[in-house]
Amino acid sequence: MKPGIPKGTRDFSPAEMIRRNHVFDVIKVVFRKFGFEEIETPSMENLSTLEGKYGEEGDKLLFRILNSGPVIDQIREKQDSIRQSDITEKGLRYDLTVPFARYVVMHQNEITFPFRRYQIQPVWRADRPQKGRYREFYQCDADVIGSTSLFNEVELIRIIDEVFRTLIIGITIKLNNRKILAGIAEVIEAPDKLIDITVALDKLDKIGQDKVNEELISKGISQKAIDKIQPLLLLHGSNAEKLEALKKFLQGSQIGMKGIEEMELIFNILKKIDPDFKLPELDISLARGLNYYTGAIIEVKTHDKRSSFTSSICGGGRYDDLTGIFGLPNVSGVGISFGADRICDVLDEVNGYPDFSGGTTRILFVNFGMDEAMHCLRIVNQLRDDGIAAELYPDAAKMKKQMSYADAKKIPYVALIGMDEMTRGEIAIKNMKSGEQSIVSLNELLHILK
RNA sequence: GUGAUUGUAGCUCAGUUGGUUAGAGCGCCUGAUUGUGGUUCAGGAGGUCGUGGGUUCGAGCCCCAUCAUUCACCCCA
Known part of the structure; x- marks a missing residue:
């Protein structure tokens, strides 16, 4: 129907x-x-x-x-x-x-x-x-x-x-x-x-x-x-x-x-x-x-x-x-x-509304597979405990797809944690507005998102 | 309750006096680029033309009905 x-x-x-x-x-x-x-x-x-x-x-x-x-x-x-x-x-x-x-x-x-x-x-x-x-x-x-x-x-x-x-x-x-x-x-x-x-x-x-x-x-x-x-x-x-x-x-x-x-x-x-x-x-x-x-x-x-x-x-x-x-x-x-x-x-x-262009989610974690995703989820939880809206992409889909998702939802930051970052305990984050990418620690990430 | 208006792709719309296979822009999907979105390029999917009937050799286009939409009246936030 x-x-x-x-x-x-x-x-x-x-x-x-x-x-x-x-x-x-x-x-x-x-x-x-x-x-x-x-x-x-x-x-x-x-x-x-x-x-x-x-x-x-x-x-x-x-x-x-x-x-x-x-x-x-x-x-x-x-x-x-x-x-x-x-x-x-x-x-x-x-x-x-x-x-x-x-x-x-x-x-x-x-x-x-x-x-x-x-x-x-x-x-x-x-x-x-x-x-x-x-x-x-x-x-x-x-x-x-x-x-x-x-x-x-x-x-x-x-x-x-x-x-x-x-x-x-x-x-x-x-x-x-x-x-x-x-x-x-x-x-x-x-x-x-x-x-x-x-x-x-x-x-x-x-x-x-x-x-x-x-x-x-x-x-x-x-x-x-x-x-x-x-x-x-x-x-x-x-x-x-x-x-x-x-x-x-x-x-x-x-x-x-x-x-x-x-x-x-x-x-x-x-x-x-x-x-x-x-x-x-x-x-x-x-x-x-x-x-x-x-x-x-x-x-x-x-x-x-x-x-x-x-x-x-x-x-x-x-x-x-x-x-x-x-x-x-x-x-x-x-x-x-x-x-x-x-x-x-x-x-x-x-046209009297304030600018609401920032999305709800502040940071998206790219899903590279089961092990990486589990690792990301722990970080996601820590961010949430600090009141920061964060999400992990649910499927290990292609990068392009995941990045497009962040773009469509106007999420300002994307975190990329693959095997390399994982073993080194690093977080690669990309600023979606400027396109700049950097390696940070969890504390630094919290500071950026606060 | 009364009077109009419009109905074509997910969205916004074109479609000639009725005439072959119904189009565009945007969006979507795929690839160029197996760890990079937004820009660019190449390709692709997607339509019972609101629905039902009628006129006609032939209907997206004309007629009737019906449903939906938007607008006005009444009234109201």
Whole structure:
């Protein structure tokens, strides 16, 4: 049969893994530096955990896992009486936030709050793949749960800044607040249309003012409300200017004013701890489809001209009651999620990876036959004990073949120990880059490779 | 779920209005060089042209179906 892998999934070869690990390592180091602790959760969750948390669209994108057992046969016999739970009751995780909320509720008695956790694992979405969109991809999440302080939002923004500064990717952080969006819906007297309004606003950059209005009409929002909303679509200028205009607009809305207050506080704290910090950009068209956000909404995009990426490479926000669904109310959390795969794609486009040209193995021992190989293996072990990656070519193949292997694997040194070297207790080593060859002792070899 | 796109060697791709035996570059293997890779030279292997059907004297090329790919919409990391 012809081998293949499912749509939207990928194999990662050694060269790619080196690059991917670089991204994961940078993110991990920053997470730890900010005091976050790592957890993992299962790839699959009960459907009851996942369903209804990601909106209508999200439910459709859940990968459901077929129950094991004789169900399949039974389906063929009695199609009518089948319930969904007979067929499937588990699904692959769609993100890391909802499983985390579930984890927090289940482990509430062992957790010290506020809990700063990070989690780096794959998630699955039954989306149709396209540029930067995969059906299996890694999220790198950092969340603080059990604290309503806006210092947490500030910390997360600083994490974003540090990660992308380390990776050398130019970014724009966009910030919005669900309370401002709720305030807008309140002011135009269409509070039940909040989701429709935010989704339409999210497209402002992409499709423009007229099309947004068309979409609002099609969603059944009154002309009067749409007229009222127009000044918001024209919002521009600095954060301060936007905030002034919003304050005017949201005067009558308590929740809206609360959102503005939060936003201002975040900006002020950021400015105070570092006057040079490039502040996030206030963007009311930023909605984030996820239903559970209640406060700050964060999104990050590259602005590197060499990258054609327009989708977000990091996103997040505050959720006031995600644990409530699982029976633990009044625990607020806020988190961000780095899209590692998209970050890798951006780095590929801008050629932004450091030089990884040196291979993993530092020295290859040429195999001249049984006796020589045994002798080499003892030296190899001594090198390994000193933490040096070394290998012996497994077969007594032709020199050319063994040298080509070292070359292909970019191994910097090759050791040649034939009968002569063996009896004299010498090691002939060749520097593969310069081509120079020399005779050394084991101690000298250790010194060179250290 | 909707709309397009592309499918030819391991990889990237050429292939004329339908016309003999389907090509190139890179990679791979062998030798020049039995203890020396990366350079050079000589040679070699490798293809059910995505799959199934149809039109035709004749199909890589045209038609239909199907699968896969990539991209856009929806939505999202």
